[in-house]
Every structure is written in structure tokens, then in C-alpha cells.
Amino acid sequence: MKIKYLTTGNEACAEAAIRAGCRFYAGYPITPQNELIAYMSKRLEEIGGVFIQSESEIAAINMVLGASATGARAMTSSSSPGISLKQEGISYMAGCELPAVIVNVMRGGPGLGNISGAQSDYFQATKGGGHGDYRLIVLAPAAIQEMFDLTYEAFAIAEKYRNPVMIFADGIIGQMMEPLEFDKGIKPSGVTEKNWTMTGAKDRPPRCIKSLFMKEGALEKHNINLQEKYCRISKNETRFEEFETKDADVILVGYGTTSRILRSCVPLLREEGIKAGLIRPITLWPFPYNALSRYAKKNVKFITVEMNAGQMVEDIRLAVQDDTKVHFYGRMGGGIPTEEEIIKFIKKISI
Template identity: 55%
Template sequence: MDKVLMKGNEAIGAAAIKAGCKYFFGYPITPQNELPEFMSRELPKIDGVFVQAESEVAAINMIYGAAGTGARVMTSSSSPGVALKQEGISYIAGAELPCVIVNISRGGPGLGGIQPSQADYFQSTRGGGNGDYRHLVYAPASLQEAVDLTIEAFDVADYYRNPVIVIGDGMIGQMMEPVEFKEPKKRELPNKDWATTGTKGERRPNIINSLALDPAELEKHNIKLDKKYKEIEKNEVRYEMYKMDKAEVVMVAYGTTARIVKNAIDALREEGINAGLIRPITLWPFPNKAFNEIPDTAKALLSVEMSMGQMIDDVKIANEGRLPVHFYGRAGGMIPTPEAIMDKVKEIIGGGK
């Protein structure tokens, strides 16, 4: 299959259509605007529907309604826009509806700026809405991976009847790279016998709801959801290990930051300093088991992020106190350089803080 040079936002949109998405509901916000623009142009060509809602809150509730029919649906936004969607995401998770939510994130807090950032880690992995719920979070590091994971996200959402988030910082949305649209690995997907498609007099009506006023029934529902989330943790963890042989310092980074870290690792090894990388591809479930593969040569961990330090909490949990954990980050849309990361690794090896 031939590769096509595409901008990230448009590639994600094309991947969604490839996966069978026919309905998109969203609202403009930088730096993801090319994605809804692409969907507004391309969905009508396949008898799909694009709606620019009056707000992010309206868009996520449209997603709730459309997902309730069993259709493949998607929305996208950026940081503060996703914050506005959190109540609806909680409703969708509570009602067990499949959908894909794309966050091309920017700097914050508040309106912040429009440059790339990874400061939505807590929002994505902890769930910004209310109640006990989780959703799988994919963090691609390249446009090809963004395409592949977006296509897979629709199957995963259907399989578990759960929202799935694809998160990329502004660089993923705005950069251009060659991509190809491959067929995903086949999953045996369950029938959507829960969908609100009209009874035609052949069955009782399906009711989709996240309200349960009987505490015993609500607890039973939470236990059911928790069992599903444990299955996701068991089956869907994804990560990459890079140059871990004899690593003295093991860095942990995701998304485009991991690409910068790889450059730093290559340069460090040329200088005789062995460094390696654990790259989470799923931010939730976090790849705790990857930390069991760290070689005995390791002296420290270094979490590298485009934030003030959010993933570092999960790094500490996965590390279980075995190694010292250090942090290097840039915030507000500033991007770490390989040279600065190398300096931090040398400082750690030298015993500095």
C-alpha cells in the first residue's frame, strides 16, 4: 500500500473514516481544527454526518445520543475543550457506550496557549468527570502510530462498550509525515443488541441511561464496570522498550517527547553513557509490568514530560521504590531538547539533584 503525506489532524480523521466512523460532532479549538474541517469535507461523501455543535458540551452529548444507536462516532477537541466534555464522558462511560475521543492537547492551565503540551495527563488517565470510571488512553508518538491506534480505538471501544481516548500533543496534530492505512488486527466484536435502533415490535425497548437511584443497583453496576476495567488492564497494555541493554538511566516518556528522548539516548550512547527508554503507548492502563524488565545495571529512572510532572506519579507507582525517580520537564508549550535531557542524565549519573 502506498504511503500518503498528510498533516496529523487530517490523518487521524482519515483513519477514523477507514475504521467505519460516519458521525462526527465537535467544536473548533486550536490546535485540532483541521480534524473537524477534514471530517466536514469528507463525511458527506460517504453519506456520513458532520455537525459543528454550539459548544463542546453539546458535542459530547450528541456523541452520547449517536453512540446509543450503535453507530461508530467520534469527537475531537483540545485541552480546555476536553475539560468541558468531561461530564458527558462520565455519562458515556456509565451508560457503556463506545466512542472515540481525540485530544490534540495544548498548554494550560485555563485557556493557556496553543503550543504543544502534555499537561492533560491527569485529565486523561484519572478521568476528569465524576464517579468510578476509566477509559483506555492511547498516546501515539508518530503519525503512523496515530493512524493505527485511531483505527484500533474504534474496535476496542466496541469490544468493551467504553469510550477510548487518543491523545497527542499539538505537534502530532500539526506535523506532516507519510502514513499508510493498514487493516487492523481482527477482533471478534460483540453484537450491539443493546443499541436503541427501534424495536419493530420484535423486542422490548432498550433503555440507555447512567442514572441509578437505588444504591444497591448502582453498586452492582460499578462492580460490573470495575470488572471490565480489570479486563482492559489485563489485555490492552501497550509499550515500547528502546535500547534498554545495560542501561544506567532508564527514561520514561510518551508521545513526541519520546522521540526527542530517543535522540538523546543515541547521543548519550555515542559518549559511552548507557541510557534506555520505556515508552508507554497506553497511558491507561499504564505499563507497570515494563518496569519489571529494567536491567540490573539501572541506577535511576528519569520521567521526561512536557508538563510540570504528571506521569511521574505513575512511574513511582510502577517502580515500587526500587530505584530513585528523577524528573525533567518543560511546560507551557516549551519543548525539551536532546541536549537538555542529556545534561540531566549526566547530572543524575554524577549524583547531582
């Protein structure tokens, strides 16, 4: 039996976490993700999980670190300034190889910025954020249904690779309402036997979870292992969606909210005789370089549209390897690009 109702992205994300077996949540209020923390405070209590409103974003991520070390499925959520505070803990979790789901419902920056949706944390999410050579798996939902589906899957992916996963949404995806549908009896997926958790050394040798490796060569070896894991993740988990790309002369590239606008631009451009298509990265790390590079040899223009000053465009350039083919249009500080603006921009560079 299906459950179907109208809900916000924040609440869809929270419900997905519950359905995925998340039993620990710690967070701190910040707009525009407040519906998520409120929902978790109610739902986790109902099902006997643990909800903590922490004293800070820093404490929240470290509570998640502790809960994760026991083998529990754990989550925290925040918005841009709060995600900045969590970076220390995220780096430690990557170093300790602890799974968790971290939700960023982005707002405009830098600094306190504003509370409108934005995509200006792309570099932070995909290129590091915290210190050290590590990677976060970054999933970018573009609809409320996808907010649910990706969050649900995120827990299994995090556990499979023992790596933090970020749900990379923005204030618009977080707060808008759309229909959501899922199986009533949906059960957590990808639950694994764990031989690394903190449970007390009963009938087994003691365990240690740490990211500190002081012996000569030990940290290098640890990093080599991590990089090999990141290679496996790149190979197995890269996701994207294509729309009308087969005969396209112009390929629009966008994720999340902007991908929705770009999708509506495609038929409008085709009506005007411009053969447009869309590639929508779903994983921002691992980035779908191959999805783009196979069109690079053709005489195709790539138009990347972002709600920032141009961040993903650097990955597009890496994929295409020909800067003359890559164009960027963006709006910053909570500005949302309109179809008219985008079409005008494309017409200008197509001439």
C-alpha cells in the same frame, strides 16, 4: 495496494476514523486540532456520514453519546480547554457503557493557556477527568503513522469494551507532517453484533440506556461490573515499546512527542558512555506498570521527561516503588525539552 502520502497528524487521525467505520462526528473549532474537524466535514459528507459543527464542546460530546447509543461508530475531537468541557459527557458515556473515540490534541494550560503542544492533561485523561469511578482507555501516538494506526484500532477497542477511548496527542503530533501508509482496501475491524442499541422496540422488549441506579445496592453492583471490565482491559490492552533497555543503567520514559526526543537521546548518551534505554508507554491507561517494575530491582535510574510539571512521573513512582531511582525533567506551557537539556540533566544526576 498501499496508499502513501505526506500528511498531518490531525488529518491522519480523521482518515483513520473514516477507514475504521466512523460515520458520526460532532465537534467545535479549537486550535491546534482544526485540520481534523475540517477534514471530517468534507470526508463524512463524501461517504454519506453525519458531520455536525455543534454549538459547544458539551453539545458535541452529547451528540456523540446519542449517535453511539444507536450503535454507530462516533467520534469527537478537541484540544485541552474543549476536552475539559466534554468531561461531563465522557463520565456519562462511561457510566452508560457507550463506546466512542475522543481525540485530545493537547495545548498548553491551565485556562486558555496557549496553542503550543503540551502534555499537561495527563492527570485529566488517565485519572478521571469527569466525576465517578471510571476509566478512559488512553492511547498516545508518537508519529503520524501511529496517529492513524491507533485511531483505527481505537474504534474496535471502544466497541469491544463498550467504553470511551481517548487518542491523546499534542499540538506537535497533530500539526506536523510525515509520510502515512495504509492498505487501500482497509475495512473496519472489530465490528460486533449489538444487543443494547437504541433502534426502536420492534420484535423485542424495550431497551434502556442509563447511568442512574437508585435501587439499594444497584449502583455498587454497576461499579463492581465496571471495575471488572477495567481489570480485563488492563490485562488485555496494556501497550508499550522498549528500545535499548536490556543493558540500560538509565531508562528514559516518555510518550508522544517527548518519546521522540528521548529516542534520539539514547544513542547520544551511549556515545558518551551512559548506557541509556527508552520505555515508551503507548497506553497511558492502562499504564504499563509491569514494563517498568521488572527493571526496578536492578540498579537502574528512571528518567521521565514530560511536557508538563510532572504528571506521568507519579505512575512511574508507583511502578518502581523506590523514589530514589525516579527522576523527572519537564517543560511547561508549550515548552519543548531539547536533547541537550535532557542529556545535561541526566549527566547531573548520574554523577
